[in-house]
Amino acid sequence: RAFHQFIPFDVPKFAKRLLEHFKPDAVLWFESELWPSLLSQVKKSGVPFILVNGRVSDKSFRTWRRFDKIAKELLGCFSLCLGQSEQDKERLAALGAKKADCVGNLKFAGMPLPVDGEKLKELKEKIGSRPVFLLSSTHFNEEEQFAACLKELQRVVHDVLVLAVPRHPNRGGEVAEMFKNKGFATALRSKGEDITPAVEIYVADTIGEMGLWYGLSQVTFVGGSLINHGGQNFMEPGRDKNAVIVGPNMFNFVEMLAKAKVAGAVLQVNSAADAVEEAIKLFMEPEYLRERAEKAYLWTVKEAAVLDGICRVLNEELKR
Structure with a gap:
């Protein structure tokens, strides 16, 4: 069973309320748009928290290197970071991921587009x-x-x-x-x-x-x-x-x-x-x-x- 839910504004009390309402057993975070308050609240909840299909472009990597302490704190919220490629895996590790791996790019797994x-x-x-x-x-x-x-x-x-x-x-x-x-x-x-x-x-x-x-x-x-x-x-x-x-x-x-x-x-x-x-x-x-x-x-x-x-x-x- 799946349903859609908008994420609230990235404010600590809203993020906390979201988690208290749904009580997830695990959280999968896709791609690399990192929301600090929600990441922090998920980490505090203690449930497995995994970044899937993470991507770090050349531009993003250069930017995060200038704010390495913040990057380390954000990526440190994840128990595992799965990069899209070996390069993404290495960049995630360099920016502070505690555990980084690469299995492949999830975009490879897409089904054929629907046709009328x-x-x-x-x-x-x-x-x-x-x-x-x-x-x-x-x-x-x-x-x-x-x-x-x-x-x-x-x-x-x-x-x-x-x-x-x-x-x-x-x-x-x-x-x-x-x-x-x-x-x-x-x-x-x-x-x-x-x-x-x-x-x-x-x-x-x-x-x-x-x-x-x-x-x-x-x-x-x-x-x-x-x-x-x-x-x-x-x-x-x-x-x-x-x-x-x-x-x-x-x-x-x-x-x-x-x-x-x-x-x-x-x-x-x-x-x-x-x-x-x-x-x-x-x-x-x-x-x-x-x-x-x-x-x-x-x-x-x-x-x-x-x-x-x-x-x-x-x-x-x-x-x-």
């Missing part, structure tokens, strides 16, 4: 046999970088459809307008515009339909990686058997990316033009596309076993 079967069937009928290139979770300026080179994709790959899914749906209108101004026949989902045979770029600016777009595409470029953002989760398209391409700026996923590249599950490029070049190669060589998509899928399935490892460690810790 009726919508998927309807859109597949409209798209037909057209090849589909997805620009996923793109940020400001990334779409414009692609606009400069997508004509080459269209020239080589007959009747290709580009799905553009901005990370922030409120940008959909401006993204569609930009593509139109660059000479592309564009349709916008939020306006109810259809994917007709004439549409070259379909801008999907809705919420909760990402699984739909992965289910329609064969090749995906994952955004946030051509700009200084650090990338987005690139496992999701792999779960839907897409060949996956990312840009050069993936500093939020260093260890994850290294594993994926060794497994042949992702292609990393330096520019939008390079991404288009790779997409052309994939579409023009079906066996190469099949191989890349299969490797991406098998790697995500293998890494999803991280959940079993985390549960094993948690069970061992909670038995103490």
